Structure formats: structure tokens, C-alpha cells
Amino acid sequence: MAHTPFERIWDRHVVKDYGDGRSLVFIDRHFLQEATSGRAFDRLRAENLPVRRPDLTVGTIDHSISTLPGRTLHSFAAGVARNVAMHKNCADFGVRLFSIDSPHHGIVHVAGPNLGFAIPGSTYVCGDSHTASCGGVGAWAWGIGTSEVMQVLATQSLILRKPRTMRATFNGRLSKGVYAKDMILALIGRYGIEAGVGHTVQYAGPAISALSVEGRMTVANMSIEFGARGGLVGADDTTFEYLHGRELAPKGAEWDRAVADWRRLYDLGDAMFDREIEIDCSTLGPQVSWGTTPQDVIGVNETIPDPSSIADPTRKAMTERAIDYVGLTPGTPIAGTPIDVAFIGSCTNGRLSDLEAAAAIAKGRKVAPHVKALVVPGAAHVKAAAEAAGLDKIFIEAGFEWREAGCSMCVAAGGDIVPPGQRSMSTSNRNFEGRQGPGSRTHLASPAMVAAAAIAGCIADVRTMMH
Amino acid sequence: MEKFTVLTGVAAPIAMPNISTDLIAPSHFPGKKPEEAIVMSFKDKLFANLRYFPDGTPKPDFVLDSPRYQGARILLTGENFGCGSSRETAVWSLQEAGIACVIAPSFGDIFHDNSFQNGFLPLRVPADDIDRLTKGLARTNASELTVDLEKRELRVSGMAPIAFDLPDNRRIPLMEGLDQLRFMLRSADDIAAYENRASTERPWSFAAAGG
Numbered sequence: 001m002a003h004t005p006f007e008r009i010w011d012r013h014v015v016k017d018y019g020d021g022r023s024l025v026f027i028d029r030h031f032l033q034e035a036t037s038g039r040a041f042d043r044l045r046a047e048n049l050p051v052r053r054p055d056l057t058v059g060t061i062d063h064s065i066s067t068l069p070g071r072t073l074h075s076f077a078a079g080v081a082r083n084v085a086m087h088k089n090c091a092d093f094g095v096r097l098f099s100i101d102s103p104h105h106g107i108v109h110v111a112g113p114n115l116g117f118a119i120p121g122s123t124y125v126c127g128d129s130h131t132a133s134c135g136g137v138g139a140w141a142w143g144i145g146t147s148e149v150m151q152v153l154a155t156q157s158l159i160l161r162k163p164r165t166m167r168a169t170f171n172g173r174l175s176k177g178v179y180a181k182d183m184i185l186a187l188i189g190r191y192g193i194e195a196g197v198g199h200t201v202q203y204a205g206p207a208i209s210a211l212s213v214e215g216r217m218t219v220a221n222m223s224i225e226f227g228a229r230g231g232l233v234g235a236d237d238t239t240f241e242y243l244h245g246r247e248l249a250p251k252g253a254e255w256d257r258a259v260a261d262w263r264r265l266y267d268l269g270d271a272m273f274d275r276e277i278e279i280d281c282s283t284l285g286p287q288v289s290w291g292t293t294p295q296d297v298i299g300v301n302e303t304i305p306d307p308s309s310i311a312d313p314t315r316k317a318m319t320e321r322a323i324d325y326v327g328l329t330p331g332t333p334i335a336g337t338p339i340d341v342a343f344i345g346s347c348t349n350g351r352l353s354d355l356e357a358a359a360a361i362a363k364g365r366k367v368a369p370h371v372k373a374l375v376v377p378g379a380a381h382v383k384a385a386a387e388a389a390g391l392d393k394i395f396i397e398a399g400f401e402w403r404e405a406g407c408s409m410c411v412a413a414g415g416d417i418v419p420p421g422q423r424s425m426s427t428s429n430r431n432f433e434g435r436q437g438p439g440s441r442t443h444l445a446s447p448a449m450v451a452a453a454a455i456a457g458c459i460a461d462v463r464t465m466m467h
Numbered sequence: 468m469e470k471f472t473v474l475t476g477v478a479a480p481i482a483m484p485n486i487s488t489d490l491i492a493p494s495h496f497p498g499k500k501p502e503e504a505i506v507m508s509f510k511d512k513l514f515a516n517l518r519y520f521p522d523g524t525p526k527p528d529f530v531l532d533s534p535r536y537q538g539a540r541i542l543l544t545g546e547n548f549g550c551g552s553s554r555e556t557a558v559w560s561l562q563e564a565g566i567a568c569v570i571a572p573s574f575g576d577i578f579h580d581n582s583f584q585n586g587f588l589p590l591r592v593p594a595d596d597i598d599r600l601t602k603g604l605a606r607t608n609a610s611e612l613t614v615d616l617e618k619r620e621l622r623v624s625g626m627a628p629i630a631f632d633l634p635d636n637r638r639i640p641l642m643e644g645l646d647q648l649r650f651m652l653r654s655a656d657d658i659a660a661y662e663n664r665a666s667t668e669r670p671w672s673f674a675a676a677g678g
Contacts, residue, residue, distance in 0.1 A: 015654065015661040016654055016657045016661075020636045021634065022636050024654055024657065035554075036553065036554065047648075055673070077501070078504070078505040096676045119672075122672060127553060129552050143577055145580065145581035146555040146581075151647065154648060155655070157651065159647065159651065161636075193550060194573060198576065227550070227575075227576065255671070257670075261669065293485050293550075318484060411552075415501065430487070430489065432487040433490060434495070434516035435487075438497040438515075438519075438521040439497070439520075
């Protein structure tokens, strides 16, 4: 049976096989963020251990900061201690930190690929569940807990059980008004939030190949919402074009050798996956979540599910609870549901192409008067590029707030919070109860769909606003 | 780390699937400002959005606040417990509240691994068995359940023991209270040998952070 690209990556990173189903696996890249690394550094201090490979480790600050213009590390009171500790930890242990004054600052999963720190075939970890975003460039990337962050700092390795493999093939072509976000929401909606547990998913097929690297990152980003810690897209010419010349990417002759290696690594041949699933993108319309898990997804022209038509008692109870929490009526269309907040940003959809898609809808229009609308670029480089293209002016003229980079309202971070009972249309990744603040109600969708909802004042089919 | 061999304690049912780490360990506390919430203990924030209304007033029916389940050591719950965010505070919050084991049909992957790192047991048990245990516990006044890692079985008085599977590479480190970092540091020479080999084979993978 021919190996899958993931299995080849696994094989070349095994330091030691313990012979009991566990292996010690070498970590090529470790990106730290302030919210999950504090206790890891505390343990290193207590043990008098150094960071084993500061040359393979970088850090940023993304969760605990205000995104208001003119912010400092001290603007968000609840984050000050963590931010100050992160500076001290990185200085004490010799870790390069891209803090808020760096042009490379940003949400960790937006900053990593942009730096060229994430490269194809690498093992790439971060103490954050959306690390699989970097699978968009062909890195095997996954989120880890704080104990594992500490272990990587100390040993540059992790004890792992080899995940099973799965290929999710996206067939067909996307129609206008349908984006990478709709692809991954549709996949999770169809197969469920547990389908990927224990697997590393390879996203493949013509609709994936046709995506930009940024779109591929959006798909891979939500691997964890599909249950999978890691998900990746095969590296190809699109990937190499994206990575070439980036600050921390290989250079010169090393680059050529690396690309040759990556092509071999990602040659699928007749690779056999443990599980194969597929999605037809040619019939896919804009998707929106209605409930409190990312599998509660429908097309924008569909209706809220009716629990009385569900036979399975657990599923019925879940649906009733979700509908009660989000305050919707079973059997009614989701389009037309009034919203209070529109959030464009996050590691899922905070990249330049996301802001471009939203700006194309916002241009020359106005945000509905009752809607609070935020655009939070995913990183400093995204903000700079957007401003160079005049997107900030489009958003501001339309009535959106234009912010500094950070995690922001995705996780009710840095003071950006959805008030109790309010309804948010959001480009982020989780619609869990309380995720955007106690009592917050979240609908997940693409940046264009969120811009459309901000303007209409309610959930709306973005295709009716496109020419 | 404390050794986990046989645990007997009150088991509280939270019959709900897909309890995310956001719900277990929320970043906010209902009715409080972020700077007030950040200094609260993990224990006090545990399940805060299930326990309190958004304005901070307690909900009347949260299971861990009922007298019957005071001092609970074990939770019985639905599928996919601990899905979502990688925050290890989810495990630390449960531990601070005195809970040492969650029994569910399935778990979120990261929470599952984080649990073992802390000597906390996320035990996969089929939903049918959890139903039987819940019903068995409802009959007794004590609500006590025994999780026996040596015999690999769950016991409730008045019921036949229920066997469970747990691979030895999970079970034995828990029983020995093994600290994983200590164990990994024993492989320092293997790691150094790997680095020498891999940096020759794939030099572009090394010296990544730049200056």
C-alpha cells in the first residue's frame, strides 16, 4: 500500500519508536502565543532547563491585546500580565518575538505562513487548536496543550500516537459568491464535528487545487471543528509561488532542493487513505451556521431545522437546546434573521483575500444603523496591504470599524465581545455557547456573507448583492 | 504527579453532548468584567455559562450545585466532551474543582491528550454503559462510582461491574504517576542523533527563526 504524504512526513520525523504504539516525533517549527505558553516557561524555570531549539521557535502576542487603534500591550487590562510575561519569557529564553510593534505581528496562524516559517512537509505546532491553518501550505500542523508546549520547548519533540489518514475530496468548481469558508462549513455540516477525530485529513480535489494558499488555509483552519487535530493540502506550484522569498523560507540553492523534495513528498500516486469522503462544490451555495456547533450548517436559502421531525432522542434534544439558545423559530428561513454584530477577521478569515471579498460587497454601501460592524485584520501585514489597496477607506465609509490585528471577537478577546442575547454574524470558526461572550449567539459564514449581513441588517444571500 | 489507581467518588451526570472547552473553562465570567474574571480561580469559572445566567445570577438547576453532587469526583457525560479549543485550563479547572475523571462515549482529541498530561482520566465508555451507570447511580443514595484502573472496571453498588478498555500506554503512566517530560528527557541522546541526521538530509528545515 503506497504511503500518503502525511505518512511520509510522519516517517521522516520519528526520533524513536517506543514499540507500544507511541513514537517520539521531532518538531520542526514551534510558534508560541502568550495565552498558552506562560505555565510552560514557568516549568522550564523550575527545572532549570533551556529552550532546546530557539532557532526553531518564535512567538507572538495575539489573544490578550486590544485591537483598538493606538493600542499598547497595556490597553486591555486583563491581558497585561500575560503580555508582559511573554516579553520576559522570550527575552530570558532567547526566543524571537514578533510583538505588536513588529511588521510580522499577527494572529499566530496568519503570521506563521506569511513569514515562511510554515513550510511544506514540516511538523509545525502551536498552543492553539487552529494551528492546522498552516496545513494550507502543506505543513503537518496541529494544536497542542500547554504541557506539550513545555515539552516541545524542552525537547523539540512530542510523544504521539500515529493518526489515521483521511482524504476529503472537493469536486467541481465553486460558483460566484461561494468561498473556501463555505467548502469547509459544508464538509463539517455534512459529516459532523467528530468525523475527523483521530485522523490527519488531506484536503484534495479540483476545488482545493483551484484555491489560493489563503483559501486553503481557511479550509485547513477548521480541521479541529471537523474533529481532526491536523489537516493539510498538498504543496504545489501555487504553494511554492506563495512561499518563495518569504523572510524565513529557505533561500537560494536550499530553496531549489526543498522544492524538489516537497514535490516528491506530495506526489499522491496511488496513495491509500484509511477513509475517503467527498463534497460536490458545483452545487454549493453560501453556507451559514444556525446552532451551537459548527456542524449546525445550512444553505442561506434553507430553513431552521425542526426538532419535531428528528427521531433520534439525543439529536432531537441537542437541536431543541441549540434553537432555544440561539432564539430562532424551527421551520422558518434563516435569511432575514436580524443581526446585531458583524465580525470580519480571525485566523479563519482575517487574510487579505478575505478583506477583499468583504470590501467588494461593502463598497459604496452602508452598514445597517443597528449593526455594530468590525473589520479586524489577521496580521499587521494584512492591515498594511489592505490600507495600500484602500480597503480601509471602503470599510470606514461604509460604517465598519477598522482595527489593529488580533484574535478579537472570535473568542471574545481583548475586550471585543458580543453582549448577552445579541446575534453576531461572524467569519470566525466557533459558534459554541458563550464563545463570543456569555449569552452570545453566533452565526458562522464567509467574509462576503458577513459583509452582506452587516449591510442588510440581517442574514442575507450575498449573491443578490453581486454584479 | 499523583498516581491514579482506584478512584471512588460521587459521580455527577451532565447529559449533554459536545461540551466544548469554551463551556468547561470560559474566558469570561457572566456578569463580570474581563479584568475581574482573569484573576478568579479556574475552579470558580468551571462551566460558568451552564451555571450562571449571562448577568451572573446562578441558574437553579445546575447539577454540580445540587446537594446530592457536592464533592463530585467523576462526571458522566455525552459524546465529544472537550471538543474545540486547546486550552489546558479545561483540565486544570476540572481538577481544581476536585474532579479526576470524566466518562464519555468520545472526547475532543486535544482535551483527551491534555488530560493524560495531568494525570486526569478521560475514560471512553460506550453510551449504553453510561446509561446503565447513570440509572444505577440514580437508584443509590450515595451516588458513588469506583473507577478501577488495575482491574479495568467500573463499579456501582448493586450492579455487575462494567469492564472498560484503556491501552496500557495510557493506563500504566497514569498508575505510575509518570511525568512525561522526565520520560522524554531520557531520550535526549536520540533527539541529538536525529538532529544531526535530519539537518544533513534536510538542511532547509533547520535554523528557521532567523536573526
